[in-house]
Amino acid sequence: MVEIIVAPNAGFCFGVRRAVKIAEDSSRSSERVFTLGPIIHNPQEVNRLKKLGISPLEEEPSNGSTVIIRSHGIPPQKEEELKKKGLKVIDATCPYVKAVHEAVCKLASEGYFIVIVGEQNHPEVIGTLGYLKACGGEGTVVENFEDLKEVFNREKVGVVSQTTQSEEFFKEIVGELSLWVRELKIINTICNATSLRQEEVYKLAPTVDVMIVIGGKNSGNTRRLYTIAKSLNSRTYHVETPQELNPEWFEGVKKVGITAGASTPDWIIEKVKVRIKEICLEFCSQS
Amino acid sequence: MVEIIVAPNAGFCFGVRRAVKIAEDSSRSSERVFTLGPIIHNPQEVNRLKKLGISPLEEEPSNGSTVIIRSHGIPPQKEEELKKKGLKVIDATCPYVKAVHEAVCKLASEGYFIVIVGEQNHPEVIGTLGYLKACGGEGTVVENFEDLKEVFNREKVGVVSQTTQSEEFFKEIVGELSLWVRELKIINTICNATSLRQEEVYKLAPTVDVMIVIGGKNSGNTRRLYTIAKSLNSRTYHVETPQELNPEWFEGVKKVGITAGASTPDWIIEKVKVRIKEICLEFCSQS
Numbered sequence: 001m002v003e004i005i006v007a008p009n010a011g012f013c014f015g016v017r018r019a020v021k022i023a024e025d026s027s028r029s030s031e032r033v034f035t036l037g038p039i040i041h042n043p044q045e046v047n048r049l050k051k052l053g054i055s056p057l058e059e060e061p062s063n064g065s066t067v068i069i070r071s072h073g074i075p076p077q078k079e080e081e082l083k084k085k086g087l088k089v090i091d092a093t094c095p096y097v098k099a100v101h102e103a104v105c106k107l108a109s110e111g112y113f114i115v116i117v118g119e120q121n122h123p124e125v126i127g128t129l130g131y132l133k134a135c136g137g138e139g140t141v142v143e144n145f146e147d148l149k150e151v152f153n154r155e156k157v158g159v160v161s162q163t164t165q166s167e168e169f170f171k172e173i174v175g176e177l178s179l180w181v182r183e184l185k186i187i188n189t190i191c192n193a194t195s196l197r198q199e200e201v202y203k204l205a206p207t208v209d210v211m212i213v214i215g216g217k218n219s220g221n222t223r224r225l226y227t228i229a230k231s232l233n234s235r236t237y238h239v240e241t242p243q244e245l246n247p248e249w250f251e252g253v254k255k256v257g258i259t260a261g262a263s264t265p266d267w268i269i270e271k272v273k274v275r276i277k278e279i280c281l282e283f284c285s286q287s
Numbered sequence: 288m289v290e291i292i293v294a295p296n297a298g299f300c301f302g303v304r305r306a307v308k309i310a311e312d313s314s315r316s317s318e319r320v321f322t323l324g325p326i327i328h329n330p331q332e333v334n335r336l337k338k339l340g341i342s343p344l345e346e347e348p349s350n351g352s353t354v355i356i357r358s359h360g361i362p363p364q365k366e367e368e369l370k371k372k373g374l375k376v377i378d379a380t381c382p383y384v385k386a387v388h389e390a391v392c393k394l395a396s397e398g399y400f401i402v403i404v405g406e407q408n409h410p411e412v413i414g415t416l417g418y419l420k421a422c423g424g425e426g427t428v429v430e431n432f433e434d435l436k437e438v439f440n441r442e443k444v445g446v447v448s449q450t451t452q453s454e455e456f457f458k459e460i461v462g463e464l465s466l467w468v469r470e471l472k473i474i475n476t477i478c479n480a481t482s483l484r485q486e487e488v489y490k491l492a493p494t495v496d497v498m499i500v501i502g503g504k505n506s507g508n509t510r511r512l513y514t515i516a517k518s519l520n521s522r523t524y525h526v527e528t529p530q531e532l533n534p535e536w537f538e539g540v541k542k543v544g545i546t547a548g549a550s551t552p553d554w555i556i557e558k559v560k561v562r563i564k565e566i567c568l569e570f571c572s573q574s
Contacts (some may be wrong), residue, residue: 159465167466175462178446178473179454184461186471 002250002284004273005208007200007259011269013193015094015163016040016262019071020049022092027052030066030088037123039070039092042216042263044241061087072123073097075130096163096191097124101131103187107158108137112185115151116141117173118162125162142173148180157181163191193262194221201225201259205232208257210249213238214272215261222261229259241268242275250276250283289537289571291560292495294487294546298556300480302381302450303327303549306358307336309379314339317353317375324410326357326379327550328503331528335552348374359410360384362417383450383478384411388418390474394445395424399472402438402464403428404457405449406507412449429460435467444468450478451508451549454485480549481508488512488546492519495544497536500525501559502548509548516546528555529562537563537570 012020019039027033027049034057038046046056057067063086069079073093082089104114114132118125120141132139139158140150151157157177161170167190177184205211211229215222217240230236237249250256256276260269299307306326314320314336321344325333333343344354350373356366360380369376391401401419405412407428419426426445427437438444444464448457454477464471492498498516502509504527516523524536537543543563547556 171462171466174465174471175458178461178475179458179477181473182475184473184475186465186468186473188465188469188471190466 002254002256002277002280004256004258004276005204006269006273007197007204007257009193009196009200010214010258011260011262011264011266012040013191013262015071015096015191018094019068019092020045020265022090023049023054023068024052026066026068026090027054033066033068034061035068035070036074037070037072039068040263040265041219042265044268045263045265048265048267064088066090068092071097073101073127074123075127076134077130093127094163094191096189097127100124100128100160100163100189103160103189104128104132104137104139104158105135107160107185107187108132108135108139110158110185112156112158113151113154114139115157115159115173115177116162117159117165117170119143122162124164128160128162145173145176148173148176151177151180154181156183156185159184159186160189163189164194165190167195197221197225197259197262198228201228202232204257204259205229205236208233208255209235209253211236211257211259212245212272212276213259213261214240214269215264216240219261219263222264225259225261229257239272242271245272245275245279247279247283250279252285253280253283254285254287289541289543289564289567291543291545291563292491293556293560294484294491294544296480296483296487297501297545297547298549298551298553300381300478300549302358302383302478306355306379306381307332307552309377310336310341310355311339313353313355313377314341320353320355321348322355322357323361324357324359326355328506328548329550329552329555330503331555332550332552351375353377355379358384360388360414361410362414363421364417380414381450381478383476384414387411387415387447387450387476390447390476391415391419391424391426391445392422394447394472394474395419395422395426397445397472399443399445400438400441401426402444402446402460403449404446404452404460406430409449409507411451415447415449432460432463435460435463438464438467441468443470443472446471446473447476450476451481452477453511454482484508484512484546484549485515488515489519491544491546492516492523495520495542496522496540498523498544498546499532499559499563500546500548501527501556502551503527506548506550509551512546512548526559529558532559532562532566534566534570537566539572540567540570541572541574
């Protein structure tokens with residue numbers, strides 16, 4: 001019989017899984033549930049949730065509707081606004097993102113000027129800046145080395161990161177700042193889901209006959225998983241859906257590894273697994 | 288005519304200049320003055336001071352003698368010992384080194400495990416470790432990436448540097464630590480005399496035909512200047528005295544750059560310059 005091993009951290013990270021569950025739970029007690037922006041960058045999953053009555057908020061919702069803050073979080077000022085409009089707000093902000101909100105305010109209260117290493121226009125960063133403003137702190141977003149000019153002549157600088165920040169870039173920015181600033185305090189708020197997923201591929205890919213990477217063809221973190229796996233196992237394939245699985249890939253195979261990008265829901269992983277089992281009845285090694 | 292350019296910050300730093308002056312002043316009021324170790328890593332300067340009655344302490348000094356703590360500083364435990372022996376202790380520790388002593392104790396009092404980026408056996412580092420111990424802190428010296436193993440699983444790490452640490456290495460270590468440690472606080476105690484001297488070499492070395500680095504062969508900061516210069520200009524030479532200058536180095540040369548380590552007195556730089564001019568009369572480009 002074929003053995004199928006799914007990497008433990010394949011697919012949704014903890015924060016997204018939690019946000020989707022909160023949305024599903026809310027949809028049971030409310031007629032219509034809105035999310036502020038798509039809850040995840042995965043069209044299939046967004047469609048599935050739509051059928052449960054959960055859809056991204058597109059226009060002014062009617063008084064009394066339920067609005068869900070997705071895992072990225074939002075500025076507290078925005079949350080207040082929604083509440084003033086009479087909406088029921090449910091906070092599904094990832095706890096790791098909440099930790100960033102706390103970190104910037106802690107650093108600000110200690111007199112640090114805040115550097116958020118991350119993307120200027122990312123919803124998570126916009127939310128964090130809102131929290132920093134609300135607690136009376138001052139700071140800036142650093143997306144590239146040029147942005148460091150904002151930090152010139154600052155005596156005390158406190159650094160946090162967008163949770164999905166690349167470790168390599170964070171490290172470089174912190175190193176650079178350590179030479180510019182007399183006193184530097186860093187709270188590393190990078191979430192390790194991404195690196196865990198990559199580490200698992202390093203371990204899993206060389207031990208299986210075929211490696212399947214599931215996720216959007218336009219998803220950066222999925223492509224990265226594919227590149228790592230392919231470098232370790234030439235029989236590595238990237239699919240978005242179970243329909244794309246080619247039976248020929250499984251000829252004589254005994255062991256299949258599966259991983260998936262951060263925006264791939266469990267049910268797609270499950271469907272891929274079921275389809276592989278079907279294919280294997282005919283194609284895999286029967287010994 | 289040959290052009291000789293001396294880097295503006297070549298030679299003695301503020302702290303060493305100050306320590307030598309303190310020793311000279313003390314020698315006027317005491318018969319014999321001892322320094323704890325050579326006051327700087329420069330045998331010629333040490334000899335000059337010997338003639339003024341200032342010499343490195345080699346054996347047990349007689350009660351009532353004057354002992355000078357050189358710019359590197361010493362552990363406070365050691366200072367106590369000397370005082371208990373009835374010696375007159377004069378503290379010529381560099382104020383920038385005193386700032387490191389204060390920084391480690393401040394960080395320790397805030398609950399940080401201390402990382403001193405520096406050389407394990409450097410007297411300055413040994414002194415700083417003594418202060419850390421005296422104020423009840425815990426810490427380690429990081430001289431290379433392997434030493435970082437001591438920091439594994441630490442929640443809060445505070446970082447300082449040996450004052451003469453290379454900025455490049457400090458930056459790399461801090462960057463690395465920012466990924467390992469949840470909360471990292473850095474007080475950059477690199478003295479900028481060192482970095483100014485290094486920056487000047489980065490600029491000067493590629494623009495001259497020959498680069499001369501003057502300083503003790505056992506002086507860490509001089510060796511670093513040499514390494515930087517050599518990487519940018521293959522015709523780089525390290526000398527301690529004008530006698531070591533090899534006329535062949537100056538064959539056809541039009542432009543000579545000079546820098547000197549922190550422990551090189553001005554009078555040696557001057558002698559080297561004079562000797563180069565002599566050599567050049569015969570060997571350098573005459574156009």
